[in-house]
Amino acid sequence: MRRIYESEALTRDDEEQFTPSQRRSETPLQAMRSVNATALSRRLLPGWLRRRAISVDVSVPCEAFPLGATVPFRVTMANAMPFPVAFRTRSPILWAWEVDGKTEATRVPRDPPNEPGEFRFGRGERKRFEKRWEQLFRVSESEWEPVVPGEYTIGARINVDGAVKKGLYDETTVQILPERE
Amino acid sequence: MALLEVEDLTVEFYTQEGVVTAADGLSYRIESGETFGVVGESGAGKSVTALSLMRLIESPGRITSGEIRFKGQDILGMTEQEVRSIRGNEIAMVFQDAQTALNPVYSVGEQIAEAMRHHLGYDDREAKERTIQLLDTVNIPEAESRYSDYPHEFSGGMQQRAVIAMALSCDPDLLICDEPTTALDVTIEAQILAEIEELAEEFDTAVQLITHDLGVIAEVCDRVMVMYAGKPVEKAPVEELYYDPKHPYTVGLMSSIPRVGDDRDRLQTIPGTMPDLVELPTGCSFHPRCPFAEEVCTRKQPSLIDADRDGTLDADHVAACLEYTGDLTEGLDYEVVVEGSDEERVVEEDQNV
Numbered sequence: 001m002r003r004i005y006e007s008e009a010l011t012r013d014d015e016e017q018f019t020p021s022q023r024r025s026e027t028p029l030q031a032m033r034s035v036n037a038t039a040l041s042r043r044l045l046p047g048w049l050r051r052r053a054i055s056v057d058v059s060v061p062c063e064a065f066p067l068g069a070t071v072p073f074r075v076t077m078a079n080a081m082p083f084p085v086a087f088r089t090r091s092p093i094l095w096a097w098e099v100d101g102k103t104e105a106t107r108v109p110r111d112p113p114n115e116p117g118e119f120r121f122g123r124g125e126r127k128r129f130e131k132r133w134e135q136l137f138r139v140s141e142s143e144w145e146p147v148v149p150g151e152y153t154i155g156a157r158i159n160v161d162g163a164v165k166k167g168l169y170d171e172t173t174v175q176i177l178p179e180r181e
Numbered sequence: 182m183a184l185l186e187v188e189d190l191t192v193e194f195y196t197q198e199g200v201v202t203a204a205d206g207l208s209y210r211i212e213s214g215e216t217f218g219v220v221g222e223s224g225a226g227k228s229v230t231a232l233s234l235m236r237l238i239e240s241p242g243r244i245t246s247g248e249i250r251f252k253g254q255d256i257l258g259m260t261e262q263e264v265r266s267i268r269g270n271e272i273a274m275v276f277q278d279a280q281t282a283l284n285p286v287y288s289v290g291e292q293i294a295e296a297m298r299h300h301l302g303y304d305d306r307e308a309k310e311r312t313i314q315l316l317d318t319v320n321i322p323e324a325e326s327r328y329s330d331y332p333h334e335f336s337g338g339m340q341q342r343a344v345i346a347m348a349l350s351c352d353p354d355l356l357i358c359d360e361p362t363t364a365l366d367v368t369i370e371a372q373i374l375a376e377i378e379e380l381a382e383e384f385d386t387a388v389q390l391i392t393h394d395l396g397v398i399a400e401v402c403d404r405v406m407v408m409y410a411g412k413p414v415e416k417a418p419v420e421e422l423y424y425d426p427k428h429p430y431t432v433g434l435m436s437s438i439p440r441v442g443d444d445r446d447r448l449q450t451i452p453g454t455m456p457d458l459v460e461l462p463t464g465c466s467f468h469p470r471c472p473f474a475e476e477v478c479t480r481k482q483p484s485l486i487d488a489d490r491d492g493t494l495d496a497d498h499v500a501a502c503l504e505y506t507g508d509l510t511e512g513l514d515y516e517v518v519v520e521g522s523d524e525e526r527v528v529e530e531d532q533n534v
Contacts, residue, residue: 092195092241113243129198136463142482144463
């Protein structure tokens with residue numbers, strides 16, 4: 001049975017705040033309720049198939065930004081398969097974005113709990129995350145430093161061992177332009 | 182030794198969107214018999230703080246660092262059984278939504294009596310007698326006949342009182358009230374607050390009162406902590422907070438209180454909303470909404486320091502603003518005007534910046 005709060009009929013978007021939004025095509029299909037599809041997927045699906053099923057994509061609205069401007073980017077992860085796929089991640093942090101290899105643009109090491117997490121994708125599910133980078137690197141617990149003009153790589157990875165090799169990583173480059181005199 | 186000492190408490194929730202830091206480096210202490218207020222907007226991390234004191238944070242949340250000492254014992258290092266013996270017995274909580282906190286299929290009296298049978302070893306008759314006495318104390322009329330009523334037969338105010346009675350049943354040393362009057366109308370609110378105050382005095386219970394209503398804080402509390410986006414931004418004795426607020430967020434909160442006889446056309450508000458805790462602004466979390474923010478506020482996170490003299494964390498009145506570390510060039514440009522007697526306090530913000 002489909003319930004009203006699952007239908008997204010009441011989701012509002014930024015442009016038309018007070019009208020119900022159109023149902024998006026990526027609305028997850030309902031999995032079978034009688035079986036634990038995640039557990040089954042973990043036990044039955046071979047690793048290579050799971051890796052092939054999921055795609056990670058990072059996109060930016062334009063390739064060059066003026067110095068000091070916010071850089072918005074979108075991370076899209078999609079499950080191409082008609083069955084659920086689950087990954088065991090290294091920590092409860094399921095995925096992370098990075099700038100020039102620095103996770104969340106910070107040089108301060110993060111110490112997540114030492115226990116695995118689980119990243120689940122429903123069948124045909126597409127997850128989309130909108131993030132922003134303020135052109136700053138966190139250099140200590142309480143300080144941030146602005147970047148200099150140049151080329152920077154924004155990447156996103158699922159938090160598993162060897163994400164790049166397994167194709168669970170994507171990156172894109174942006175140019176930070178110097179200020180005009 | 183303080184009754185409760187919280188040091189550097191950090192609570193994180195691991196969600197699909199990212200890590201939500203609901204409480205970030207919180208430190209405070211509550212003395213026996215003291216009423217401590219925690220104030221802030223919705224989503225500031227007030228309730229999470231309260232729940233972590235009783236180790237009630239559920240997955241995907243984790244207390245990632247910090248220490249919580251209750252009567253010198255480390256709550257985070259206790260076994261589940263040890264925590265259960267403290268929960269409801271020595272630390273009790275009045276939850277925000279009484280209707281949800283009460284179990285609909287047990288009678289109200291039974292739910293109150295259960296805690297006493299478990300913690301204090303009362304038999305059925307003793308527990309019932311004491312429950313009726315407690316229901317009477319929190320002003321539930323005809324307590325004896327109401328004992329066997331179910332939660333749906335109580336009004337909202339009565340349900341809230343029943344939850345307070347439940348919290349007080351084991352004579353706790355610390356009572357955590359999580360917005361106990363938010364769902365109630367003002368007359369009932371006044372009664373409930375008076376009851377909490379009176380009962381706290383009678384039983385010498387320390388109270389941590391969580392609310393987003395500064396009026397309630399002024400009425401009841403001794404000391405206050407103002408929270409914003411999971412961090413404490415100001416801590417002060419209640420009088421000082423009202424007469425001499427140090428953080429721009431506190432000033433904003435004060436100036437947005439409506440007052441009878443105020444001739445302003447519009448109520449002053451704090452522009453914008455609380456940031457998404459997954460993606461906090463860099464530097465001072467309040468800078469996108471702060472009328473006094475400068476470039477440095479985006480790059481440096483202020484820590485709590487003595488707002489009057491450059492002192493230590495133990496000072497009475499501390500605020501987390503770069504003004505007090507000498508980083509702001511323009512300074513904070515507001516003025517606090519106290520009008521009339523004690524009953525008439527006005528804080529005005531001069532935003533000519």
